[in-house]
Amino acid sequence: QIAGVVSMAVSGVDIASEGLEMISARVEGHVKEKGVEAVSTGRGGKAVKDGYREMVDKVIRELGKRDEGLDFSVVDTLVNLSVVLSTSKIRELRKVAVMTAAQVSISLLYVAAEKHAVRESVLKQMEDGGSKEGKKASAQSMKAFQAQADGCGRILQEILSFSDSIFTSVFSNRFRDVDSEIRSTVVGSLGAWMGLYPSRFLSMTYLKYLGWALSDKDGVVRYAAVNAVRGVYGREENALQLEDFTTRFADRMEELMEDKEDYVAVVGTELVTVLVQKGVLGSARGRNVFNLLSDPSERLRVAAAELAAGMVKNIGKDAVEARGEEVVAEICSTSGTVGATGAGGRQGKKAKTAKNAKGSKSNSKTNATFSSHEYEITGVLTTLRSLAEARGQPNEPLPEQIVHFVISSLSEKLESLSDWALMVDWLKREVPAALFGTGGDGQRADQNASAMRDLATTFLCAVKAAVILPTSRAQQTKERKKLQMMAKQNVTLLLQSELEPLINKFQSDPTVAATLVRTVPLMMVDLYSLKKQDAIFNKLMETIRDVMFRHADHECVRACSSALFFCTDTGKVNTRDIARAVFSKAQEQALEDLQSAVELARRLGAGGDGNVGSVGSVGSVDS
Numbered sequence: 001q002i003a004g005v006v007s008m009a010v011s012g013v014d015i016a017s018e019g020l021e022m023i024s025a026r027v028e029g030h031v032k033e034k035g036v037e038a039v040s041t042g043r044g045g046k047a048v049k050d051g052y053r054e055m056v057d058k059v060i061r062e063l064g065k066r067d068e069g070l071d072f073s074v075v076d077t078l079v080n081l082s083v084v085l086s087t088s089k090i091r092e093l094r095k096v097a098v099m100t101a102a103q104v105s106i107s108l109l110y111v112a113a114e115k116h117a118v119r120e121s122v123l124k125q126m127e128d129g130g131s132k133e134g135k136k137a138s139a140q141s142m143k144a145f146q147a148q149a150d151g152c153g154r155i156l157q158e159i160l161s162f163s164d165s166i167f168t169s170v171f172s173n174r175f176r177d178v179d180s181e182i183r184s185t186v187v188g189s190l191g192a193w194m195g196l197y198p199s200r201f202l203s204m205t206y207l208k209y210l211g212w213a214l215s216d217k218d219g220v221v222r223y224a225a226v227n228a229v230r231g232v233y234g235r236e237e238n239a240l241q242l243e244d245f246t247t248r249f250a251d252r253m254e255e256l257m258e259d260k261e262d263y264v265a266v267v268g269t270e271l272v273t274v275l276v277q278k279g280v281l282g283s284a285r286g287r288n289v290f291n292l293l294s295d296p297s298e299r300l301r302v303a304a305a306e307l308a309a310g311m312v313k314n315i316g317k318d319a320v321e322a323r324g325e326e327v328v329a330e331i332c333s334t335s336g337t338v339g340a341t342g343a344g345g346r347q348g349k350k351a352k353t354a355k356n357a358k359g360s361k362s363n364s365k366t367n368a369t370f371s372s373h374e375y376e377i378t379g380v381l382t383t384l385r386s387l388a389e390a391r392g393q394p395n396e397p398l399p400e401q402i403v404h405f406v407i408s409s410l411s412e413k414l415e416s417l418s419d420w421a422l423m424v425d426w427l428k429r430e431v432p433a434a435l436f437g438t439g440g441d442g443q444r445a446d447q448n449a450s451a452m453r454d455l456a457t458t459f460l461c462a463v464k465a466a467v468i469l470p471t472s473r474a475q476q477t478k479e480r481k482k483l484q485m486m487a488k489q490n491v492t493l494l495l496q497s498e499l500e501p502l503i504n505k506f507q508s509d510p511t512v513a514a515t516l517v518r519t520v521p522l523m524m525v526d527l528y529s530l531k532k533q534d535a536i537f538n539k540l541m542e543t544i545r546d547v548m549f550r551h552a553d554h555e556c557v558r559a560c561s562s563a564l565f566f567c568t569d570t571g572k573v574n575t576r577d578i579a580r581a582v583f584s585k586a587q588e589q590a591l592e593d594l595q596s597a598v599e600l601a602r603r604l605g606a607g608g609d610g611n612v613g614s615v616g617s618v619g620s621v622d623s
Helices: 012-018 020-033 045-064 072-085 091-127 139-174 180-196 204-213 219-233 240-258 262-277 298-323 325-333 372-390 400-410 420-429 431-436 441-467 478-495 499-505 510-517 525-532 534-550 554-568 573-605 612-617
Strands: none
Touching: 012 020, 045 072, 045 091, 072 091, 072 139, 091 139, 091 180, 139 180, 180 204, 180 219, 204 219, 204 240, 219 240, 219 262, 240 262, 262 298, 298 325, 298 372, 298 400, 298 431, 325 431, 372 400, 372 420, 372 431, 372 441, 400 441, 420 431, 420 441, 420 478, 420 499, 431 441, 441 478, 441 510, 478 525, 499 510, 499 534, 510 534, 510 554, 525 534, 525 573, 534 554, 534 573, 554 573
């Protein structure tokens, strides 16, 4: 009826005589005769709402294209109906009223944007004298131009008047409705207004509603508000008009990164990322993002990684400068192949000269130089230390699961996490101990150990991120599988001659040793069959066996036995034979130790004191 297609009066007598079903069928047939098809044939509430909004949008836009101008009587009918129903005590009627008002206003503003563009084009032609192809327009043409510009201007004013009416009579009242769907519709509509007509609506009169909605009690409304705010900040030309809003609501926007609803925290983190990257918020505003890197929610970790990756390097620089020139000079003076990736992952040849690469920076007081990758790795390790402190365990290594969350989130953003040669070099030279070891002798020893464990776990997790395919089959593309195989080959070539000395170096620390041993199942053991590396492989297997019997730590024993067993069934015949021989000796030694422990327990139990529990203090029994 609004579109002028169908007008049919139905009386009470008609209903009594024909029945509702027959009347409905008659109306439907009449509509089809006029060539009007149903907007939506889908079933269910969402389909009905989407179809209704689409219908209203089409009606308004089609009316806006008419040569005689927009028929505001139709708009007036819809707006008045929305205003009346928006005050109803019936919640569903209020929902329909707000949904109608929202769609009418947004569709009107689309028409307004088109009319504004036409008006500007006409006015420009009039300024140029109405010339076209070098010919001046006649007085009659100029008069027609003026009439067209005036007509567009009147339509613009009418549309803005309707928008003001909808805001005053519907939105400002329903913004505090008890129903969260109604509130989110209001908020989303205001965001759309600002995007369509910023010169009119991008002011604190309207913006404050978005700011207030950021603290709404319902996550759906907060989500709508964050998306609206993101849209507003997305346009560079809006920056000046948003300064007051930024000052007033910056704290709240930062707090949204830790919203109790994951879906809100994700978009909140994305919002802060955009604002920091644009320079609207200072980088200090996003420091809490590092706590999110260890969150169980993968979506939130991915969102946080975008912001965190941009801050890691500066955090690393601050940590390096805090240690002073002497420590930095000592680290750089012992540097071997720092920054060179070699076979260390995705970078390949591109990063072989990272020591002198762009991004290197000299310490202000010395000639010592840290590469861009070194600063980033320092930043990652500093972040892990901060997370440990937040857990109340500043001198303890973080659980591997948390490190895995952090590294897997950042691995696609930081090239340095593919610079495995750099991490191996730092492990050999114990660089983290020099960077993070402070305090007295006892405390320093704990900090040194924690720093080295963090680096070892970072290395392991970085390798895992590259060589283990994602569980989702959709992500297991040909290209991804090819990169995974290349990464396996690269890490094997890097560790062939380096892994055994590293494990041997840290064999007194069961945590670091076990972490390094866990890289073995990630390697291509077949490559040890090339270039006559049997002796190197045999030495690696024996070192792993020795570490296994040196410690009573269950995780260390499990890592070593798993690595040995993996090699007995993987690779070429010669490497499998070597691994099986070492594994067999380990079994024999374990059996002998177990028999000795049983005999010791029997003798202690027969001693008469009855304190068999004292056996627990004997190292061989634990082993």
